[in-house]
Amino acid sequence: MTRLTLTTLTTLCLVAVASARYTKPEPAPPSNPKTYNGVKYNCKCYEGDACWPKANAWTALNSAVSGALERVVPDLAVCYDNFEGKSYYDEVKCKAETANWANQFYQVDKSIANLWTYWTNTTCVPPTDGSPNSCTLGYLPRYVIKATRKEHIKAGVDFARRNNVRLVIRNTGHDFMGRSAGYGSLAINTHSFKSIKFTKKYAGPGKYRGGAVTVGAGVHVKEVYDAAFKQSPPVVVVGGECPTVGLTGGYIQGGGHGPMATLYGMAADSALSYDIVTADGRYVTANEVENSDLFWALSGGGPSTFGVVVSVTLKTHPEVPTAGLILNINATHTNDTNQIWNAVAAFHNRANLWIDNGMFVYYELFPGSLHIQPFVAPGKTAAEILKITKPLFDDLDRQKIPYSKVAKGYKTFYQLYIDLFENEHAGDSALVGGRLFTRKDISKNGNDIIEAYKKIVTPDAGGYMNFGFLIGHIVGPGHGVPKANNAVHPKWREGSSFTITNVLVPNGASWSEKAVAQKYLTDVVDGGLRKASPNGIAYVNEGNLEEPNWQDAYWGSNYPRLLSIRKKWDPTGVFYTRTTPGTEEWEVVDYGSRLCKRV
Ligand SMILES: Cc1cc2nc3c(=O)[nH]c(=O)nc-3n(C[C@H](O)[C@H](O)[C@H](O)COP(=O)(O)OP(=O)(O)OC[C@H]3O[C@@H](n4cnc5c(N)ncnc54)[C@H](O)[C@@H]3O)c2cc1C
Ligand SMILES: *[C@@H]1O[C@H](CO)[C@@H](O)[C@H](O)[C@H]1NC(C)=O
Ligand SMILES: *[C@@H]1O[C@H](CO)[C@@H](O)[C@H](O)[C@H]1NC(C)=O
Ligand SMILES: *[C@@H]1O[C@H](CO)[C@@H](O)[C@H](O)[C@H]1NC(C)=O
Numbered sequence: 001m002t003r004l005t006l007t008t009l010t011t012l013c014l015v016a017v018a019s020a021r022y023t024k025p026e027p028a029p030p031s032n033p034k035t036y037n038g039v040k041y042n043c044k045c046y047e048g049d050a051c052w053p054k055a056n057a058w059t060a061l062n063s064a065v066s067g068a069l070e071r072v073v074p075d076l077a078v079c080y081d082n083f084e085g086k087s088y089y090d091e092v093k094c095k096a097e098t099a100n101w102a103n104q105f106y107q108v109d110k111s112i113a114n115l116w117t118y119w120t121n122t123t124c125v126p127p128t129d130g131s132p133n134s135c136t137l138g139y140l141p142r143y144v145i146k147a148t149r150k151e152h153i154k155a156g157v158d159f160a161r162r163n164n165v166r167l168v169i170r171n172t173g174h175d176f177m178g179r180s181a182g183y184g185s186l187a188i189n190t191h192s193f194k195s196i197k198f199t200k201k202y203a204g205p206g207k208y209r210g211g212a213v214t215v216g217a218g219v220h221v222k223e224v225y226d227a228a229f230k231q232s233p234p235v236v237v238v239g240g241e242c243p244t245v246g247l248t249g250g251y252i253q254g255g256g257h258g259p260m261a262t263l264y265g266m267a268a269d270s271a272l273s274y275d276i277v278t279a280d281g282r283y284v285t286a287n288e289v290e291n292s293d294l295f296w297a298l299s300g301g302g303p304s305t306f307g308v309v310v311s312v313t314l315k316t317h318p319e320v321p322t323a324g325l326i327l328n329i330n331a332t333h334t335n336d337t338n339q340i341w342n343a344v345a346a347f348h349n350r351a352n353l354w355i356d357n358g359m360f361v362y363y364e365l366f367p368g369s370l371h372i373q374p375f376v377a378p379g380k381t382a383a384e385i386l387k388i389t390k391p392l393f394d395d396l397d398r399q400k401i402p403y404s405k406v407a408k409g410y411k412t413f414y415q416l417y418i419d420l421f422e423n424e425h426a427g428d429s430a431l432v433g434g435r436l437f438t439r440k441d442i443s444k445n446g447n448d449i450i451e452a453y454k455k456i457v458t459p460d461a462g463g464y465m466n467f468g469f470l471i472g473h474i475v476g477p478g479h480g481v482p483k484a485n486n487a488v489h490p491k492w493r494e495g496s497s498f499t500i501t502n503v504l505v506p507n508g509a510s511w512s513e514k515a516v517a518q519k520y521l522t523d524v525v526d527g528g529l530r531k532a533s534p535n536g537i538a539y540v541n542e543g544n545l546e547e548p549n550w551q552d553a554y555w556g557s558n559y560p561r562l563l564s565i566r567k568k569w570d571p572t573g574v575f576y577t578r579t580t581p582g583t584e585e586w587e588v589v590d591y592g593s594r595l596c597k598r599v
Contacts, residue, residue: 029164029572034596036589041596043589044166046184047142053163058143064155068146072112072187074124074137076101082134083124098126102427108172108220108244111144111189112181115426119178121592122429122507139178139592141168141187148192150277150310156188157308158281161574166595169304169575171218171249174242176432176500177545179250179303179577183593188308190217190249196227198235198316202272205289211235211316212272217309221245221258228316229414235316236260236413238267241362241473242424248312250303254541255488257475257498259360259421260317260413263378265481268299268488270315276307279570283310297565300488301555302540302580306569322413323377323385324420326406330369333402337368341454343403344370346395348453348472349446351497352439355476357388362421365470367458374420382409431517433501433526433544438494439476441533448532456501456525464503464520471500489556491537500542501525511591522546540579550579573597 030051032043045051053061062069077083079094100106107113114120121138145156160167166185173180180187193216202212213235215224222243228235237247240258245251247267256267264270273287274295284307286294297306329343344365354361358379363372377385386407396403410416437449456468478493503521505514526544530536538544538553551559559581566582576586576595585598 026162029162032164033599034594036596040599041587041589042599043594043596044185045164046594051164053159053165057159057163061145061155061159064159065145065147065152066149068148068152070111070144070146072137072141072144074120074135074140075110075113076124076126077135079127080124080133080135083136101126102425104242104244104424104426107426108174109191110173111146112140112170112173112187114173114175114178114181116174116176116178116428116430116432117507118429118431118505119181121183122509125507137184139181139183141170141182141185144170144187144189146189146192150275150283153188153190153277153308153310154281154283156186157277157279157574160186161279161281161572166576167574169249169308171246172220172244174245175250175303176430176542177578182576182595183588185595190308190310191246193217193310194219194223195311196224198227198231202313202315205287206272208272208315212313213237213316214311214313215247216311217246217248219247221247221251225414225417229319229412231316234319234412234414236264236319237314237316238264238270240267241421243421248309250541252312252314253298253301253303253305253309255300255492255539256541257473257477257539259362259376259417260378261480262355262360262474262476263320263358263480264317265477265484266300266488266492267314268486269477269481269484270317271295271299271312271486272315273313274298275310275312277310278307279572279574293565294569296485297487297562297569297581299486301558301562301565302487302577304575304577305566305580305582306575319412319414320379321381321409321411322416323380323382323407323409324416325372325375325377325385325389325408326420327372327375327403328370328405329401329403330371333404335368337458339399339401340368340370341450342399343396343401344453345447345450346392346399346401347372348450348497349442350392351437351442351446351474352476353388353391354474355439355479355496358479359388359474361472361474363472363474365453365457365472367467367469373422374416376413376416376420378413380409382407385409429505429507431503431505431521431544432542433503433521433547434539434542435499435501435526435529435533436492436495436537436539437497437499437533438491438535438537439496440494440535442496445532445534449529452528452532455528459524463524464516468525469502471502473498487555487558487562489537489554489558491535491556494535498539498542499529501529501544518546522548543579545578547579551581554579555581
């Protein structure tokens with residue numbers, strides 16, 4: 001038995017001192033106690049509060065990020081005589097900003113702009129007749145770091161943590177749910193992390209030795225599709241349907257569905273490794289072997305929750321010949337709404353058939369119009385897609401429903417993507433929700449879902465909206481990847497159809513008008529879909545921020561593990577977005593402005 005000598009004791013002591021010095025806890029961040037409606041909180045620090053960092057602290061942060069710190073002035077301030085006591089008015093710039101308001105490609109490159117404007121509080125938007133001549137910051141960040149190196153990301157995370165300032169990560173600004181905005185916060189813009197590197201043989205860790213690609217935090221879906229197609233032979237990456245959605249930000253961290261997801265699974269199912277900056281400011285790699293809990297959680301566990309992703313390595317998949325089909329039924333064909341609804345039923349009640357054939361479908365439903373563009377059938381020819389869809393068209397013919405249809409075969413998925421997917425726009429103010437229907441919902445309750453659709457698209461007169469619309473996707477990642485060991489809700493494996501709901505809200509709506517719109521979305525619109533699909537779930541990236549029991553709706557049986565991983569990697573709440581694991585004690589109070597923790 002070894003006896004403890006004086007020397008070993010001294011050594012132990014020195015080690016203890018050295019490691020204590022190394023992990024010396026940093027001083028507690030300033031607290032900011034407040035009371036709202038009789039409830040006691042500790043809030044993040046905001047400009048005007050005593051605990052807000054002094055000017056010299058911001059100057060030091062600016063040097064630490066090589067001058068990349070900006071004090072936010074909304075882009076549209078150039079249209080107003082007064083923003084925070086100063087005029088930024090410039091007629092030419094105002095015209096340019098207004099003309100590009102709805103242009104996704106223009107908006108994603110901005111420092112802080114949000115493509116869906118509701119959660120900016122729409123206080124600085126293109127002016128209309130009778131607009132006031134001043135505009136305000138609304139719920140936009142107060143400062144933004146336009147990061148170009150991972151050291152800048154770390155500096156931002158450290159600054160937010162040490163100073164108790166709300167931190168927001170902004171990649172493309174695509175988020176429907178305002179999760180890349182945040183009143184009075186410090187934002188880190190990751191959009192310039194554009195590296196894309198392919199390998200034909202992944203070196204591990206883990207067993208996988210196929211093709212892979214490492215993608216920087218700021219890369220868009222279409223940038224990856226373009227680069228993947230240029231490989232020899234061309235490859236495919238699971239990405240979203242919209243060209244400017246970021247791949248590594250909210251998209252993959254919330255799961256990520258898309259045109260190839262029925263064949264190859266969710267984007268998160270393809271993840272091999274993440275490089276991140278953690279809440280305590282460390283650079284960490286997470287994969288099957290290193291920090292495997294984090295790896296599991298980052299793959300579908302929610303955006304801006306476990307760290308700032310700097311890059312992701314994902315599996316690439318074989319390119320395949322792909323067939324597409326467009327189907328339209330609208331006023332050029334019929335004005336009989338019953339015919340349109342019968343067509344919607346004929347199409348949607350066959351969702352499981354489309355999934356069984358490895359297909360994905362994107363469609364839009366407006367009053368009097370069913371627009372399906374496209375059906376995507378990877379690995380199939382034009383003749384094959386016509387054969388697969390024949391039961392649908394026989395059904396429409398039998399019911400004498402007129403339609404137009406075009407089927408086309410392509411040598412690759414990429415060529416189909418370029419030819420058939422339509423661009424989307426930006427600049428709308430809407431609340432968003434949605435529902436994933438499982439195979440069982442489709443087979444058992446298909447007609448109930450159609451009845452719920454009808455009530456949303458053509459609601460009873462006198463309701464909140466006199467028309468509505470739905471954005472639908474037939475997608476079934478369980479077809480290609482029946483089981484995955486990640487945080488994506490296990491019910492996605494039974495998924496068959498995912499629908500996004502919207503409630504348009506006018507710019508400048510009052511707090512009480514917003515509450516009415518939100519209630520209509522939650523109770524009537526999403527409520528109807530929920531009731532019609534007892535086996536369904538909700539999707540954290542395209543969901544309702546007031547989804548009842550969101551923990552279960554977004555993650556099901558994965559939630560308890562996600563909660564404990566969140567507590568381990570971000571115990572103090574450096575990161576925050578609503579309805580993500582571990583945010584139960586946090587609230588955005590004072591009319592949607594201050595982020596505070598109940599004490
Ligand atoms: C037009 C449109 C089409 C869409 N199509 C699809 C689709 O086909 N399939 C699908 O699954 N989803 C789709 N989405 C939803 C999309 O997945 C989410 O909006 C997603 O949050 C976008 O992520 P982003 O990084 O591009 O956006 P951002 O708004 O910049 O960020 C979204 C969230 O991710 C966080 N985040 C961003 N970067 C990082 C990072 N590096 N590390 C940690 N957190 C980060 C942000 O803080 C925020 O919480 C679509 C959305 C829109 C508006
Ligand atoms: C948000 O908008 C509402 C309605 O226009 C306004 O009353 C409120 O002051 C705004 N808040 C912020 C922080 O912009
Ligand atoms: C209506 O259908 C026609 C095809 O017949 C199509 O060209 C048109 O874009 C459709 N309209 C809408 C609003 O989808
Ligand atoms: C539907 O109504 C519109 C507007 O009245 C008309 O232009 C169109 O021709 C009608 N369509 C059919 C198929 O009758």
